[in-house]
Amino acid sequence: MRVANLNSDNSVIIKKVIKNAGESMNNVVEILPNKVKDMSLSKLGRYQIDISEKEMPGLMSLRKQHADKQPLAGFRLTGSLHMTTETAILIETLKDLGADVRWASCNIFSTQDEAAAAIAKTGTPVYAWKGETLEEYWECTLQALTFDGNLGPNLIVDDGGDATLLIHKGYELENYFNEHGNYPEITTTNPEELVVEKLIRKVHKLNGNHWHNIVPDIIGVSEETTTGVARLVQMEQEKKLLFSAFNVNDSATKSKFDNLYGCRESLADGIKRSTEVMLAGKTVVVCGYGDVGKGCAQSMKSYGCKVIVTEIDPICALQAAMEGYEVKTLESVLDKGHLFVTTTGNKDIITLEDMRKMRDQAIVCNIGHFDNEIQVDALNDSDAKREQIKPQYDRYTFPDGKQIFLLAEGRLVNLGCATGHASFVMSTSFANQVLAQLFLAKEKPEVKLYNLPKELDEEVARLHLKHLDADLTVLTKDQADYIGVKVEGPFKKDEYRY
Numbered sequence: 280m281r282v283a284n285l286n287s288d289n290s291v292i293i294k295k296v297i298k299n300a301g302e303s304m305n306n307v308v309e310i311l312p313n314k315v316k317d318m319s320l321s322k323l324g325r326y327q328i329d330i331s332e333k334e335m336p337g338l339m340s341l342r343k344q345h346a347d348k349q350p351l352a353g354f355r356l357t358g359s360l361h362m363t364t365e366t367a368i369l370i371e372t373l374k375d376l377g378a379d380v381r382w383a384s385c386n387i388f389s390t391q392d393e394a395a396a397a398i399a400k401t402g403t404p405v406y407a408w409k410g411e412t413l414e415e416y417w418e419c420t421l422q423a424l425t426f427d428g429n430l431g432p433n434l435i436v437d438d439g440g441d442a443t444l445l446i447h448k449g450y451e452l453e454n455y456f457n458e459h460g461n462y463p464e465i466t467t468t469n470p471e472e473l474v475v476e477k478l479i480r481k482v483h484k485l486n487g488n489h490w491h492n493i494v495p496d497i498i499g500v501s502e503e504t505t506t507g508v509a510r511l512v513q514m515e516q517e518k519k520l521l522f523s524a525f526n527v528n529d530s531a532t533k534s535k536f537d538n539l540y541g542c543r544e545s546l547a548d549g550i551k552r553s554t555e556v557m558l559a560g561k562t563v564v565v566c567g568y569g570d571v572g573k574g575c576a577q578s579m580k581s582y583g584c585k586v587i588v589t590e591i592d593p594i595c596a597l598q599a600a601m602e603g604y605e606v607k608t609l610e611s612v613l614d615k616g617h618l619f620v621t622t623t624g625n626k627d628i629i630t631l632e633d634m635r636k637m638r639d640q641a642i643v644c645n646i647g648h649f650d651n652e653i654q655v656d657a658l659n660d661s662d663a664k665r666e667q668i669k670p671q672y673d674r675y676t677f678p679d680g681k682q683i684f685l686l687a688e689g690r691l692v693n694l695g696c697a698t699g700h701a702s703f704v705m706s707t708s709f710a711n712q713v714l715a716q717l718f719l720a721k722e723k724p725e726v727k728l729y730n731l732p733k734e735l736d737e738e739v740a741r742l743h744l745k746h747l748d749a750d751l752t753v754l755t756k757d758q759a760d761y762i763g764v765k766v767e768g769p770f771k772k773d774e775y776r777y
């Protein structure tokens with residue numbers, strides 16, 4: 280169905296594969312009804328969902344607006360996004376709109392087991408529990424991507440791009456095998472990449488055409504987070520995108536709210552629930568001053584911390600300086616920080632050597648999407664002795680006796696050590712997700728990366744105003760003409776930065 284939109288290389292390979300299709304119809308995975316920690320938690324999960332629905336006016340009003348038309352009926356939809364209470368409400372919204380949903384989490388530590396149980400109880404296939412191994416995590420992603428009859432999804436909700444990555448990796452492997460008659464050598468030493476490489480080879484042995492069979496039915500993916508969007512932009516530039524993609528993160532009502540105000544509250548939640556440390560008076564080093572870094576720095580400042588920011592971008596560095604934060608290099612403040620938070624979406628921000636130089640009892644954590652911001656593997660392989668105080672809270676002692684604490688094993692601290700953002704802000708993010716899914720399902724657009732039009736971005740904000748007793752001023756026609764907009768909006772140019 281989507282072959283016409285692929286680049287010429289891919290089209291050639293698809294034709295070759297279709298000729299062979301049907302050779303093997305083995306299921307690539309034994310389809311389980313669900314896999315969660317403990318079904319008896321479903322009642323608690325349902326209470327939390329009931330309470331949070333009242334805090335998610337965007338999602339609830341989209342349900343009201345669209346449920347009777349069932350715009351997602353007949354669409355198979357896979358989600359790979361933190362299996363929290365808020366996500367449960369997103370799932371139930373997508374189901375209300377008619378979608379056939381399967382779900383996995385996008386992080387090994389971010390599932391709220393009670394929310395997962397509540398969703399499983401309704402008969403929706405969900406594969407997620409807090410504390411998965413990497414092997415389990417990727418098996419769960421595969422389960423979520425595999426519908427009865429060995430079918431794949433039509434639509435994907437992704438956070439960080441792992442579902443998209445698995446499909447593209449599997450597809451590439453089939454291309455390689457079809458061309459060379461064998462598998463490429465595995466060269467990576469990264470433990471997670473090794474797991475993925477092994478999984479796609481396992482799938483290939485069961486069904487050599489699986490990914491080529493399912494890709495033509497995939498309309499597109501909507502991507503939740505900055506890091507996932509960065510991956511999609513690279514794939515689009517390299518002409519590797521196999522289906523359409525919708526950039527949810529860069530809606531103003533996502534990144535300027537969730538990344539900023541969400542982290543402003545959930546960072547402290549994660550730090551406090553794990554360490555119970557007093558924050559006032561401490562020196563906090565925030566690495567990165569983008570949307571997430573701004574929220575984190577403001578949060579720590581509000582607790583009475585001295586905040587130091589590190590940045591590579593002069594504009595963000597200047598913003599930090601003009602907010603009154605010290606802007607320094609990490610190396611120059613390693614012995615000053617009581618707490619270090621990485622927020623960059625980049626890798627190797629805090630190295631093993633950096634951790635050796637930190638002051639005794641320093642706390643180290645990351646709130647960026649992936650755990651490679653801190654060199655955790657190197658720390659684990661080093662001469663530092665690791666003791667688990669409790670899950671997602673570890674103490675490392677270096678040979679010189681100095682100790683540091685690592686939260687959530689370097690994974691997103693707000694979701695690993697707490698329950699992620701609060702519901703209200705996730706309602707703005709997830710309203711964007713629903714609008715993106717409706718767009719993909721209705722338009723079946725050509726393979727490209729899309730953004731939400733400003734009218735809809737403004738509409739998402741509008742849906743949330745009443746909940747906060749905010750009254751919007753209405754332009755007069757005369758005023759609208761004077762500033763060159765329509766009375767009903769949009770009110771800003773696309774380039775406006777908020």
Ligand code: NAD
Nearest residue numbers: 504505506538567569570571590591592623624625647648
């Ligand atoms: P962003 O691009 O707005 O900000 C990242 C900042 O880090 C940029 O200003 C960049 O210049 C800076 N940076 C890059 N390399 C650096 C380095 N070596 N040292 C210092 N600074 C550096 O991105 P964002 O929207 O703030 O997102 C950051 C990360 O957080 C992403 O991985 C995103 O997916 C994730 N995220 C997590 C949550 C959560 O709930 N945990 C929420 C939203 C986003």
Ligand code: RBV
Nearest residue numbers: 361363365503504537698699700
């Ligand atoms: N995030 N989800 C939650 N409570 O479900 N909290 C944070 C939740 C998302 C957020 O949108 C961010 O972009 C992404 O997690 C990073 O993986």
